[in-house]
Amino acid sequence: MTTASPSAAPSAAPPARSATATRGWSGRAPNPMVVALVLVAAFLFLFPVVMFVVGAFRTAAPGLPGSWSVRGFVDAYTSPTMWPTLRNSVVLSTSVLIIATSAGLFFAWVVARTTTPLRRLVTPMMVLVFAIPPLFFALSWSMLANDPAGMINKAWMALGGGGAIINVQSWYGLIGTSAMKATAAAYLLLLGPVMAIDRALEEASLMSGAGRLRTLVRVSVPSLGPALTGPMILGFVVGIGMLDMPLVLGLPAGIRVFPTEIYNYIANSTPAKYAQANALGLLLIAIVVVLVLVQRRVLSGRSFATVVGKSYRADPADIGWRKYPCAAAILAFGALALILPLAQLVVGSLQPYFGVYGRWTLANYQTVWYDPASFSAFQRTIVVGVLSGLVASGFAFAAAYVARAHRTPLARAPMGFTWLLWGVPGVTLGLAMVWAYLSVPGLRSLYATVWIVAIALIVLVTPIAARLGEGSIAQLGAELEESARVAGAGSVRTFLDIVLRLVLPTFLLSWFVTGVLAAGNLDVPILMSSPNNRTVPLMIYELYSNSSLAEAAALFCILLGVIAAGGIIISIVSMAIRRKEVRTAWARSSSRA
């Protein structure tokens, strides 16, 4: 806010000056903080995308002299693998979308509206599945179903079955594990809207003679309307942009998708075919951006009739015997997504060599512990996770706050940029960062350091932090701040005393979630790898590629332990904050009594 103290204002200003003063007044000279934020946002989000587009038309690698050309497009789009790749990507995305949205909706409905046993486990379970790196599912499932060393096949054969019973390095495995991961996101997006479905709508349908199931299909689900587009688009975006699952589960079965093709152009061609990779990446970005724009359009055009804040009754209904199949579904999901993979990783990490049962050893942990490379990878990963989560959340919450406080198009721009990158695949983002930072002389020194990885991960997770920030800032009534201003607090003081304090719990959550997503990400660092900036997921993938599965499992178990420790720290801090509040309130009331 531009402020002028009375003494600073010339009481008898010459006409020319007062004219400019008036113009500046009504024109609202932009706030320096807003401008700074916009510049940072443009540098972080816009610049890489622009360089990425530019790179698609260059003949040389980033930072090297070359000339303009459309060769990359021609090569990439006329390559004989292009059409199978497109088909595979669409099949994968569509399947993930359908499965994840229906499963997410199903679990949300079970939790919000029924008395199914175990329903209280679902949300913690989904948060875990959402936060745990996708590489975890890829790696552990490829181990579980390994023929003949995986636990499942071992158990099958112990029961007398001949040969392997499942093979996850196939379409089913790829779709299944990807959908599991996306289900968690869909569930978390849908739980709120499902809880907020107006009971009156359903009751009216029941009164008019429709059965429960018909009511569910005809009234409850349609009344979610626009809220369903979120998880659907997310499912598609996850399916089309994910690299790690296809790399581990798809490629061995010959299933190529866009992200693996992009990766191949860079990692497995000499010299790396940057223009081709960029040309394919552009298509991905275009698809994602169009989908996000369509969704925003849909959301702004229709009101969330079901999600307004008016009071609603959502008492869960007893659905009779049907609740037991529902409970079984919860158990099955928990087993497939968490328990079996985790058990396999732990078991695998304790085996001297993957698949050797009956002789347990800590050798893998010792190897990791005494290996300086993995030790520094852990250091790096923790720094990257903590830092990326903090910066991304700080930026996102500041941008959300500024957008609301200033309400000008300029102030809204940073939030708009985060929407631009919402769902942009990690591989393309990694590639874009390489282009952006290698093209600028001063920034080139960042290449091959851990900092470029950290910056890229910040860019990757900021959109997620932004959604959380947007939500929690929007919940703050503007009058809460205005009353602080009128009470005598300046704008900074108001921000610290009121805004920051009230969003702190969500901020901590955002920090943790985005930190874990950053630390566990493989797609981004894989394109920037150099010996000095490898993070743990990259090491795990390398161990996996070299068939050192037991060691990879040990590394993963330690990573999960570190993440769990982070989670415990964050919970303790959150609890301490809440406790302090209660204690001060209690102390005051007792001192008065």
Next chain:
Amino acid sequence: MGEIVIKGLTKRYGPVTAVEDLDLDVESAEFVTLLGPSGCGKTTTLRCIAGLEKPDAGEIVIDGRTVVSAEKGIFVPPEKRDVGMVFQSYALWPHMSVFANVAYPLRMRRVPRREVRPSVMEALGTVGLADYAGRPATMLSGGQQQRVALARALVARPRVLLFDEPLSNLDARLRANMRTELRSLRTRIQATSVYVTHDQVEALTLSDRIVVMSEGRAHQTGRPQEIYVRPRTRFVADFLGFDNVFDGRVVGVRDGWYDIELKIGTPAKRGDAGPVIAAPARTEPPLEVGAAVWLAVRSSGLSPAYPDGSPVGGKGGGANGRRAITGAVVARMYLGEDVEYAVDVDGHRLIVRDRADPGDPGDPGDPQKDDLQFAEGSEMRIEIDPRRTAVFERTSQPSGVADPDSLTLTR
């Protein structure tokens, strides 16, 4: 101390002009209410005084200090204006206790710790919540939250108190109680107050002066009785419950009174075009014979009488041939204390309000018997009380009235 002078205040939001060229002087310790329909710019005016909005033109002076002037480029931020404000949503900070909420303005003013506690407890005592100091602010009922918000506005003894519809979130009963409390409070704390409401009862009971606003402009400023009895514009009359409006013409001017010939009803004298009604001549400027006017009358200013001229109910005066018109009852509504009739007179709908006849308390009565004096369809003679009328020069467009029908029918 604490007087407010507003000159030429204008605030636009894009194409919408929320407040237009508003002038207002509030004297020290005066209680002024901004009254008007939704969207007329009351909140915007208040927020400009508080410093939460920057006006596009005009200036505001509080206590001799210019706090905002668009022309001179002066803007004093809200925290430096020394005002207290009660927000419509209360805006209590949910992470603080009641005590901490009320103490906040004192902390921001760097009041020494020793003095904070007694001041906060005094403010909480004023609103009757001294026992609740230790509660989290969220664990209070709506009325209690409202009072905490009030205590927080009062605690630092600001020169100016601003209220934005502070009672609108309360239920009718609590609202009446809080109105009484506010009234007794305002005599105790001598702060200059600006109060925003669209409820005329609140405005009439609390204010020293009322400003009736519409579409960003002040239509009339005056003491409550003045506004209530002598609205200066058709809009003010409509808003304050003059629910019958007749088209008419001035046919005579006698000292202090106009004779107004109505377009509806049957003339009492041969040669007249319609019934002639006397009405106080308060228009500014005075009207000449022949001027086209509106005659506005409260529903309570119309009394029903039987067609033969005999009076009905509690308030009927003597039959006055020159003032009466006749129509047919088309609907009636029992309101407990009163009865309201919709009467059709030559195709115009009039609303007539009469005291309900409670009947003979000793008589057990026939439960089926209709105690209301006029059945639907029966003929009613309506007498107009000249003292409850207001006259306005007729313009093509009633200024400030978007839809006169809706205003006439809602009260």
